[in-house]
């Protein structure tokens with residue numbers, strides 16, 4: 001058996017999905033869970049997201065051999081500190097946060113006597129809360145594991161096995177590299193979506209109802225991303241500040257180059273750029289990473305329902 005008792009702290013999209021996936025794919029593993037919100041605890045119990053929803057984090061964690069923090073990045077440290085006194089000595093500590101260096105530091109400082117191996121399932125939706133989770137969220141999705149140097153290899157391989165059992169493909173890299181890669185593939189796109197949707201809604205000469213009425217595919221896709229949880233994304237940008245600012249600088253330079261091409265009527269520059277980006281999209285589809293296909297990574301499940 002991989003782990004016997006898994007404690008999930010935070011029963012929203014990620015925590016709920018892990019709880020459901022463990023029950024479906026690792027029968028025999030006992031799951032406990034805790035959420036700071038009493039409403040979310042009640043809903044998690046109704047949906048059976050874990051075997052036992054506890055009234056305190058301490059109760060959820062006291063017998064665990066794996067604890068996974070599924071809370072917003074900014075509260076990982078305080079959520080971990082809350083269970084410091086009861087966490088069994090051999091219990092492995094992990095998380096699912098979207099940034100890795102800052103969270104690894106926060107967890108390590110809160111639980112200095114435990115092995116911490118951070119992870120990030122690159123799997124999610126714009127929905128959040130205890131109604132959003134589903135057991136197949138991780139199927140065919142990457143889970144990036146970022147072990148610190150000299151990590152216990154047995155613990156690492158057990159965590160890898162755990163994520164594979166939930167359907168994920170696991171990749172191992174440093175937390176630093178993770179933060180740089182995800183800054184450009186996930187964090188910057190979210191920032192751009194938040195910006196464009198805000199810009200469209202602030203216009204004086206175009207009404208809100210026109211924006212809604214004439215939102216063609218491109219803008220609609222941005223509104224989905226821009227509907228993502230504000231607390232989580234505030235924390236993502238603040239916790240991965242350096243890498244996001246680096247990528248934002250590059251992005252701004254590239255945007256300025258396209259802006260100039262439009263201003264001077266340089267069609268070749270625009271055409272060449274769009275041709276190159278189309279090729280990138282096609283190679284993503286060839287690699288089977290196209291999640292616009294209706295069955296991609298979801299089995300019979302819809303995306304989260306919140």
Ligand SMILES: NC(=O)C1=CN([C@@H]2O[C@H](COP(=O)(O)OP(=O)(O)OC[C@H]3O[C@@H](n4cnc5c(N)ncnc54)[C@H](O)[C@@H]3O)[C@@H](O)[C@H]2O)C=CC1
Pocket residue numbers: 009010011012013014015034035036037040070071072073075078079096097098099120121122123124125126127128129130132229232236
């Ligand atoms: N939303 C997404 O698509 C993805 C999110 N993540 C990461 O997963 C983590 C959780 O995100 P979601 O599940 O989407 O958020 P969520 O908002 O659905 O769930 C978070 C839950 O944590 C609870 N919570 C907040 N503070 C707490 C505390 N101190 N103790 C216990 N519970 C607490 C909240 O009440 C909420 O139910 C974040 O760190 C995020 O960066 C990772 C991959 C994808």
Ligand SMILES: O=C(O)C(=O)Cc1ccc(O)cc1
Pocket residue numbers: 097098121122123124125126186225
């Ligand atoms: O819904 C989407 O398109 C996402 O990009 C989901 C997502 C959000 C945050 C992550 O750290 C990983 C995946």
